[in-house]
Amino acid sequence: xxxxPDTPEHNKVKDFVAxxxxxxxxxxxxxxxxxxxxxxxxxxxxxxVAQELGVPPSHVYGVVTFYNFFRTEPIGEYEIxxxxxxxxxxxxxxxxxxxxxHRLRVKVGGTTxxxxxxxxxxxxxxxxGLAPVIMIGEDVYGRLSPQRAWNIVKGYYERExxxxxxxxx
Numbered sequence: 421x422x423x424x425p426d427t428p429e430h431n432k433v434k435d436f437v438a439x440x441x442x443x444x445x446x447x448x449x450x451x452x453x454x455x456x457x458x459x460x461x462x463x464x465x466x467x468x469v470a471q472e473l474g475v476p477p478s479h480v481y482g483v484v485t486f487y488n489f490f491r492t493e494p495i496g497e498y499e500i501x502x503x504x505x506x507x508x509x510x511x512x513x514x515x516x517x518x519x520x521x522h523r524l525r526v527k528v529g530g531t532t533x534x535x536x537x538x539x540x541x542x543x544x545x546x547x548x549g550l551a552p553v554i555m556i557g558e559d560v561y562g563r564l565s566p567q568r569a570w571n572i573v574k575g576y577y578e579r580e581x582x583x584x585x586x587x588x589x
Contacts, residue, residue: 421471422464422467422468422470422471424464424465424468425464429457429458432457433453433454433457433458433465433468434468436450436453436454437450437454437468437469437472437473438472440472440473441472441473442472442473442474443473444473444474444475446473447469447473447475447479447480447483448483448487450469450473451469451480451483451484451490452489454469455490455491458494459491459494459495460491460492460493460494460495461484461490461491461492462492463492466480466481466484466492493531494531494535495531495538496531496532496535496536496537496538497535497536497537498536498537498538498556498557498576499537499538499540499556499557500520500537500538500539500540500554500555500556500573501540501541501542501545501554501555501556502516502517502520502539502540502541502542502552502554503541503542503543503544503545503547503551503552503553503554503555504517504541504542504543505542505543505544505545505548505551506548507548507549507551507552508544508548508551508552508553509552510551511551511552512552512564512565512566513551513552513553515566516552516554516564516565516566516569517539517541518566519566519567519569519570520539520554520566520569520570520573521539523570523573524537524539524573526538526539527539528540528541534582536576536577536580536582537573537576542555545560547560547562549562550562550563551563552564554569554572556572556573556576
């Protein structure tokens with residue numbers, strides 16, 4: 421039996437899940453809510469949701485890993501999404517991605533040690549005329565070179581009074 425800790429976040433999930441106990445059809449709704457509370461889906465939440473909805477944990481994990489919206493690891497304060505759609509790819513999006521991953525010392529999908537940045541890719545952000553493009557949160561930056569993209573990320577560190585080496589070492 422999965423028992424969740426008595427924290428405000430866990431209690432919020434427990435209260436929400438109680439409304440759907442025994443209803444496997446509410447799985448995505450419950451996972452979406454739970455991820456909203458934690459920012460990702462910790463293993464104990466996956467087990468608890470499975471138990472309360474009456475489905476095998478493997479089924480819950482299968483849903484979580486099938487939909488790219490769901491995360492099993494915490495993400496950074498800022499999510500960098502590098503567009504790799506056709507226009508961005510042709511104009512150097514892959515070079516932008518490689519530079520950001522190298523400079524931040526993460527792989528695609530990874531989060532910096534300081535939890536500031538997570539780097540992901542997207543297929544298109546709908547700004548093909550600005551290719552190559554990255555998004556940080558909801559902000560779109562276009563017509564990038566790898567160095568210009570890095571300078572934008574460095575600016576986020578500078579605004580917080582950190583050096584990029586403090587954050588990614």
